[in-house]
Amino acid sequence: xxxxxxxxxxxxxxxxxxxxxxxxxxxxxxxxxxxxxxxxxxxxxxxxxxxxxxxxxxxxxxxxxxxxxxxxxxxxxxxxxxxxxxxxxxxxxxxxxxxxxxxxxxxxxxxxxxxxxxxxxxxxxxxxxxxxxxxxxxxxxxxxxxxxxxxxxxxxxxxxxxxxxxxxxxxxxxxxxxxxxxxxxxxxxxxxxxxxxxxxxxxxxxxxxxxxxxxxxxxxxxxxxxxxxxxxxxxxxxxxxxxxxxxxxxxxxxxxxxxxxxxxxxxxxxxxxxxxxxxxxxxxxxxxxxxxxxxxxxxxxxxxxxxxxxxxxxxxxxxxxxxxxxxxxxxxxxxxxxxxxxxxxxxxxxxxxxxxxxxxxxxxxxxxxxxxxxxxxxxxxxxxxxxxxxxxxxxxxxxxxxxxxxxxxxxxxxxxxxxxxxxxxxxxxxxxxxxxxxxxxxxxxxxxxxxxxxxxxxxxxxxxxxxxxxxxxxxxxxxxxxxxxxxxxxxxxxxxxxxxxxxxxxxxxxxxxxxxxxxxxxxxxxxxxxxxxxxxxxxxxxxxxxxxxxxxxxxxxxxxxxxxxxxxxxxxxxxxxxxx
Amino acid sequence: xxxxxxxxxxxxxxxxxxxxxxxxxxxxxxxxxxxxxxxxxxxxxxxxxxxxxxxxxxxxxxxxxxxxxxxxxxxxxxxxxxxxxxxxxxxxxxxxxxxxxxxxxxxxxxxxxxxxxxxxxxxxxxxxxxxxxxxxxxxxxxxxxxxxxxxxxxxxxxxxxxxxxxxxxxxxxxxxxxxxxxxxxxxxxxxxxxxxxxxxxxxxxxxxxxxxxxxxxxxxxxxxxxxxxxxxxxxxxxxxxxxxxxxxxxxxxxxxxxxxxxxxxxxxx
Numbered sequence: 001x002x003x004x005x006x007x008x009x010x011x012x013x014x015x016x017x018x019x020x021x022x023x024x025x026x027x028x029x030x031x032x033x034x035x036x037x038x039x040x041x042x043x044x045x046x047x048x049x050x051x052x053x054x055x056x057x058x059x060x061x062x063x064x065x066x067x068x069x070x071x072x073x074x075x076x077x078x079x080x081x082x083x084x085x086x087x088x089x090x091x092x093x094x095x096x097x098x099x100x101x102x103x104x105x106x107x108x109x110x111x112x113x114x115x116x117x118x119x120x121x122x123x124x125x126x127x128x129x130x131x132x133x134x135x136x137x138x139x140x141x142x143x144x145x146x147x148x149x150x151x152x153x154x155x156x157x158x159x160x161x162x163x164x165x166x167x168x169x170x171x172x173x174x175x176x177x178x179x180x181x182x183x184x185x186x187x188x189x190x191x192x193x194x195x196x197x198x199x200x201x202x203x204x205x206x207x208x209x210x211x212x213x214x215x216x217x218x219x220x221x222x223x224x225x226x227x228x229x230x231x232x233x234x235x236x237x238x239x240x241x242x243x244x245x246x247x248x249x250x251x252x253x254x255x256x257x258x259x260x261x262x263x264x265x266x267x268x269x270x271x272x273x274x275x276x277x278x279x280x281x282x283x284x285x286x287x288x289x290x291x292x293x294x295x296x297x298x299x300x301x302x303x304x305x306x307x308x309x310x311x312x313x314x315x316x317x318x319x320x321x322x323x324x325x326x327x328x329x330x331x332x333x334x335x336x337x338x339x340x341x342x343x344x345x346x347x348x349x350x351x352x353x354x355x356x357x358x359x360x361x362x363x364x365x366x367x368x369x370x371x372x373x374x375x376x377x378x379x380x381x382x383x384x385x386x387x388x389x390x391x392x393x394x395x396x397x398x399x400x401x402x403x404x405x406x407x408x409x410x411x412x413x414x415x416x417x418x419x420x421x422x423x424x425x426x427x428x429x430x431x432x433x434x435x436x437x438x439x440x441x442x443x444x445x446x447x448x449x450x451x452x453x454x455x456x457x458x459x460x461x462x463x464x465x466x467x468x469x470x471x472x473x474x475x476x477x478x479x480x481x482x483x484x485x486x487x488x489x490x491x492x493x494x495x496x497x498x499x500x501x502x503x504x505x506x507x508x509x510x511x512x513x514x515x516x517x518x519x520x521x522x523x524x525x526x527x528x529x530x531x532x533x534x535x536x537x538x539x540x541x542x543x544x545x546x547x548x549x550x551x552x553x554x555x556x557x558x559x560x561x562x563x564x565x566x567x568x569x570x571x572x573x574x575x576x577x578x579x580x
Numbered sequence: 581x582x583x584x585x586x587x588x589x590x591x592x593x594x595x596x597x598x599x600x601x602x603x604x605x606x607x608x609x610x611x612x613x614x615x616x617x618x619x620x621x622x623x624x625x626x627x628x629x630x631x632x633x634x635x636x637x638x639x640x641x642x643x644x645x646x647x648x649x650x651x652x653x654x655x656x657x658x659x660x661x662x663x664x665x666x667x668x669x670x671x672x673x674x675x676x677x678x679x680x681x682x683x684x685x686x687x688x689x690x691x692x693x694x695x696x697x698x699x700x701x702x703x704x705x706x707x708x709x710x711x712x713x714x715x716x717x718x719x720x721x722x723x724x725x726x727x728x729x730x731x732x733x734x735x736x737x738x739x740x741x742x743x744x745x746x747x748x749x750x751x752x753x754x755x756x757x758x759x760x761x762x763x764x765x766x767x768x769x770x771x772x773x774x775x776x777x778x779x780x781x782x783x784x785x786x787x788x789x790x791x792x793x794x795x796x797x798x799x800x801x802x803x804x805x806x807x808x809x810x811x812x813x814x815x816x817x818x819x820x821x822x823x824x825x826x827x828x829x830x831x832x833x834x835x836x837x838x839x840x841x842x843x844x845x846x847x848x849x
Contacts, residue, residue: 001788035791042619043661070617135617142654145661148798153665153790176784184787259614495598501784576598578619 004032005357006171006186008158009193010043012133012343013329015140016350017190019060022149024358031149032361035184037156037173039193039548039572041497044137045154046548046575048223048307049263051075051239051255052341053128055384056348069139071132071257071579075125076237080116082107083245083252083289089472090247095404113291122339122414123241130237130255132225132263133343134578155499157570160202161189167323171199174570177501188367189325190353191332192346195310196550198570200331204318213318216270216426217311217337217396220527220551222279222304223265224287225579226482229298232260240292241340246285247272248403251340254292261302264292268525269311270429270554271399275436276464276524279306280486284476288483300481304489305580306527308550311337311396312426314389320380321372328353334385338392338414345385352379391418398422430557430564436463436519443471460532462524486529490545496528498544498573505571506531506552508538513558513565522552522566548574583748584642585769586701587633589669590691590710590726591626593651593659593678595619603818610681610818620655620678622663625711628778632742633709634667635780640744645669648694650687650715650807651678660797665790666783671800672698676807683813684716688725690807695730703770712738712774720774727772734766737774 005021007014014036025031040046049071058064066072084100084107085092092100107114119126144150157174159181168189173181193199195215228234234256242252249272254264266286268279287296310316310330317333320326328334328349335342356375357367365371380386391413398409401424409422437449444452444467452466469475476483490496508514515537522531523539530545531552548571556564595601595618602613612618622630630647637643645667649656653675660671672694676682695701695708708730710723720737727735738755745751748768753761755776 001791003791033791035787037787041662042658045619070614138619138658141661142657145657145794145798146802148802151791151794152661153785153787154661156665156785156787173787179784182787497598576596576619579617 001182002185003035004186005034005188005190006184007034007036007190007192008171008199009197009329010036010038010137010141010152010154011047011192011194011329011346012137013332013334013346013350014190014192015137016056016060016347017192017328017354018144018150018152018350019140020351020354021357022144022147024354025149028361034150036150036152037158037171037184038152038154039157039570040154040574041499041572041576042154042578043141043152044134044578046305046577046580047133047137048221048305048580049130049132049134049225049255050343051125051128051130051253052344053125054344056344056351057129059351060347066129069131070135071259071261072136073130073236073256073258075128075130075239076235078119078124078126078239078241080119080123080241080243081291082114082116083242083291084112084114085245086112086290087285087472087474089468089474090245092248093402093404096248099404111291111294112289119241120411120414125239130239130257131343132257132579134580138578155572157502157572158193158199159570161191161199161325163202163206168203168325174502174572187324188357191325191327192329192350193331194329195316195331196308196553196568197331198568200318200327203322203325203327207319207322209318212315214426215310215312215316216428218270218429218551218554219267219309219311220279220306220525220549221265221267221309222283222306222527223263223580224283224304224482225302226262226264226287226296227300227302228260228262228295232295234262234295242291243407245289246282247274249399250282250286252286262295262299264296267309269399271426271432273432273434273439275433275439275519275521276462276467278462278464278524279527280489281464281468281476284483285473296482301484301489301492303492303577303579305575305577306547306549306551308554309342310335313337314393320377321369323369324367326353326372326376334389336388336392338395338410339388345389348383348385349380352376352383352385355379393418394421397424397426400424400426429554430521433519433521433557436467440467440471457533460534462526462529462532464524490528495576496545496547496574497576498546502572503569504541504543505548505569506541506543506546507567507569508541509565509567510558510560511538513560514538517558519557521555521557525551525555527551543571543573546571546574581746581748583640583744584705585636585640585707586644586646586705587637587707587709588646588648588695588698589626589630589633590708590714590723591630591647591649592623592687592711592715593620593649593655594623594680596621597624605818610815611679615679620651620659622659623711623714625714625775627663627782629709629711629773629775630663630667630669631782632775632778632780633707634783636707636742636744637668646672646698648672648674648691650674650676650690652676653801653804657801660801664793664797665785665787668789669793671797673800673804674807675804676809680715680717681813681815682715682809684719684721685725686809687715688722688729690809691722691726692729695726704768706732706770708732708770708772710772710774712776723772723774730770730772732770732772734771735774736764736766736771738776739773739778740776741779742773
């Protein structure tokens with residue numbers, strides 16, 4: 001099938017692109033045919049929520065009334081909160097323990113937290129919005145489809161780019177029901193399939209990457225959407241950024257939507273050394289911190305989700321354009337990890353590309369690398385996305401030397417606009433991991449680790465629950481409402497779906513490497529417990545539980561042919577919810 | 581014998597049953613909590629009707645499928661983005677509530693009026709499909725009333741299978757008590773079939789169908805007329821059924837163990 005412009009993925013970047021492009025298409029006597037394919041079952045399914053300054057979004061919708069978008073609210077109150085460890089299980093360095101000691105007299109003893117007297121300029125989101133990206137994407141999708149100028153199709157995973165004569169000539173959809181995926185030929189392919197998307201990765205493999213390119217910094221973002229209990233009347237738009245708990249490396253957030261709904265979540269970074277780093281378990285401890293639990297106790301889990309975040313920012317920027325294609329959004333390296341902002345940047349790169357495309361359409365110029373470079377990349381280079389991205393580029397390098405150094409380096413880079421920073425060389429995620437024996441050596445005897453391994457092998461479960469509890473973390477007091485097992489969470493808030501007719505999208509490439517892998521981090525960090533241990537060979541993958549977070553791709557500790565031993569292909573399904 | 585059909589599928593939409601649904605009494609009667617937040621799907625009975633229609637139309641060249649739907653426009657648009665790429669169809673949209681608490685007679689009247697307004701209908705080729713228990717809280721009344729209003733006397737409810745003989749006769753399997761089917765033969769259209777689960781699979785996504793459909797779907801949504809709902813029924817209260825669905829995903833469990841769990845559950849009740 002032939003179209004003029006084919007877009008891959010319907011996230012904020014492609015939303016910004018199509019929202020800018022669609023109104024302009026009417027001026028052409030024969031409007032270009034524009035189509036967008038999205039992997040998830042519905043528009044806005046399986047994405048996240050966000051607190052954003054919304055500069056790009058407001059550029060597209062200058063008269064935006066948040067009341068028109070379910071779960072949206074203007075940011076009203078923002079706090080940065082340091083959370084002390086109420087459990088005694090958190091691993092705190094000597095320096096941090098000293099800092100805890102010094103600052104504790106200024107903290108609220110009951111809540112075990114210290115509210116910072118101000119929010120640093122580089123971090124604040126004043127004037128911005130609290131959003132459910134799911135609801136926002138639906139809002140955007142509805143407007144786009146009603147324009148009649150573009151088509152957005154959910155439930156259609158894109159397998160790979162069509163590359164001919166060193167140019168991208170379109171895309172190939174994933175095979176379905178045993179039939180080969182259809183080729184969609186396009187003059188321009190807009191790649192917005194995120195950092196683990198197969199189209200972007202294939203393009204990088206084929207065309208190479210710029211000098212200095214690296215994608216070593218990642219995080220799993222995990223979040224719960226919660227019905228707050230009766231009597232908790234937090235103002236919609238209330239935002240807390242947290243540091244310090246459950247582990248110093250794990251940052252958290254809490255924000256309030258209208259209708260007494262809150263989002264609470266954490267980021268588990270790739271530089272965190274725990275080889276059994278499940279985000280779900282840490283998230284359960286996070287929400288029980290007294291500072292948050294005073295609001296959440298008695299609440300009910302509405303939905304839950306997780307996704308990979310590429311935290312390399314501008315250093316993970318690939319070639320943004322080539323003959324027949326352009327990259328936008330998170331997969332194009334737009335996320336700013338100093339300001340903790342990605343949606344606004346992604347949306348804005350979409351606007352920039354659309355403005356460039358409109359310019360080229362008016363000129364009648366083809367979508368060559370040179371033309372896209374002057375029409376899109378030049379716009380991006382002159383924008384705040386680029387200037388702020390450069391400030392953030394090395395801001396977090398200090399975390400390679402520990403939490404305290406990292407925080408200091410971040411503050412230094414933020415305050416001096418990137419002139420000064422702490423140095424450090426980000427390593428691939430798996431190189432940061434310690435072995436299970438080493439990481440737990442101070443808390444769990446070796447023999448007991450062996451016993452836990454055997455117990456989990458027989459039960460087919462990950463090690464993290466037993467190891468965390470053995471190393472001091474309290475058991476989760478399940479209440480069947482908010483504190484539920486990982487398996488039960490898969491069944492809540494829309495449940496996890498696997499559309500029939502598609503092949504498994506996670507593949508273990510060399511099984512002998514998996515068999516020899518002692519840690520099998522892929523099992524431990526799997527956000528949906530979709531990857532499980534099995535006797536001999538590679539772990540088992542159950543796509544009916546996969547939330548498509550993509551974390552297995554970068555957490556795998558075995559290398560083969562220059563990449564990890566896991567292939568993450570195009571697949572349908574995943575989280576079946578628009579509340580995230 | 582040259583056979584082709586005009587198949588009109590009456591299809592409402594419902595909140596996605598995979599979501600957490602919580603009934604509440606709102607200002608306008610029973611509703612679901614945060615209903616506007618919920619994604620919607622084609623009512624499952626109607627979905628079977630639509631997929632059966634798609635297979636039948638594909639089998640008999642020259643056939644055409646219409647989907648007539650009473651639903652809130654925005655939610656119907658969202659549903660069309662999923663089914664619009666599976667079945668070649670023409671949408672007739674009527675903007676109205678789809679809460680499930682509308683009087684079946686009102687829904688039937690709106691559907692019948694919309695069907696009668698479709699230009700070029702040929703009763704000798706007309707098949708009206710719909711969900712057996714749709715838009716009636718499982719009473720099975722809506723499609724019957726649609727048929728009556730259209731003057732279609734050959735009606736079949738709880739249909740699981742339709743086949744067409746060489747002479748054009750319709751052989752229809754209807755569900756009856758005891759897990760059995762009643763087999764009926766009907767000389768041909770016009771006929772009305774209220775579908776149960778059908779027997780044919782959901783068609784795969786096809787981008788070409790989507791592209792073709794969407795050119796007409798958006799204009800149809802834009803010009804959707806408001807449904808004339810009189811609101812005759814008034815609900816005093818709504819409660820959840822005592823038995824709740826209790827779902828779990830378990831792989832490779834021996835059948836004996838599954839059976840034992842079910843027995844334990846039944847005994848426990």
